[in-house]
Amino acid sequence: MAEFMDTHRNMKGITAEQLKAAHDADLAIQAEEDVVFKQAWADPDSGVVYCLSEAPSADAVRRIHERAGHAPDDVHPVPIVV
Amino acid sequence: MAEFMDTHRNMKGITAEQLKAAHDADLAIQAEEDVVFKQAWADPDSGVVYCLSEAPSADAVRRIHERAGHAPDDVHPVPIVV
Numbered sequence: 001m002a003e004f005m006d007t008h009r010n011m012k013g014i015t016a017e018q019l020k021a022a023h024d025a026d027l028a029i030q031a032e033e034d035v036v037f038k039q040a041w042a043d044p045d046s047g048v049v050y051c052l053s054e055a056p057s058a059d060a061v062r063r064i065h066e067r068a069g070h071a072p073d074d075v076h077p078v079p080i081v082v
Numbered sequence: 083m084a085e086f087m088d089t090h091r092n093m094k095g096i097t098a099e100q101l102k103a104a105h106d107a108d109l110a111i112q113a114e115e116d117v118v119f120k121q122a123w124a125d126p127d128s129g130v131v132y133c134l135s136e137a138p139s140a141d142a143v144r145r146i147h148e149r150a151g152h153a154p155d156d157v158h159p160v161p162i163v164v
Contacts, residue, residue, distance in 0.1 A: 005123055005132050016162045023164045041087055041134070041160035048158050050087050050132065052123070076130050078123035080098045082105045 001034075001054045002079060004061050006072040012047030019049070025068035026051075033060040052078075083116075083136045084161060086143050088154040094129030101131070107150035108133075115142040134160075 014022075019042050026037045035055040042049045051072070055061045058075040065072050096104075101124045108119045117137040124131045133154070137143045140157040147154050 003123065005125075014162065019162050020164050040164050041085065042162040043087075043158040043160050044162065046158055050160070076125040076128055078125050078132070080096065080101050080124040080126065082102050082122050
């Protein structure tokens with residue numbers, strides 16, 4: 001399993017409740033692709049959301065997000081962490 | 083103190099040692115702006131690095147990164163976290 005950071009750029013005005021609902025929608029189906037979404041950070045003013053996950057591939061992250069209704073703008077593996 | 087996520091997009095080929103050295107350069111001076119860099123994630127293939135911090139402002143994050151030799155491409159407050 002590798003770590004990935006993905007970004008959404010169209011979430012302007014997102015509330016804490018909406019971020020939790022989006023995250024819960026990922027959690028509900030993530031096991032089908034062996035993805036584990038770990039954390040998400042949102043900036044409602046700019047509409048950017050960052051999601052950190054563990055997954056077998058970037059495509060697996062993308063598929064879960066797409067099926068949950070919020071396709072990411074990019075997904076990057078982040079093999080180096082400090 | 084608020085949380086911030088900043089991004090660097092010109093770090094192609096960065097190694098674990100280089101990320102640690104860059105992070106250590108931030109840690110060495112961060113107290114001068116009341117910034118606390120918490121974690122950094124790097125994708126050496128695309129050259130993107132994400133940094134999570136706690137700070138009094140985005141400008142404080144930017145100033146520490148600039149003085150440490152690696153100005154960020156963007157800094158976003160992330161007041162909503164799940």
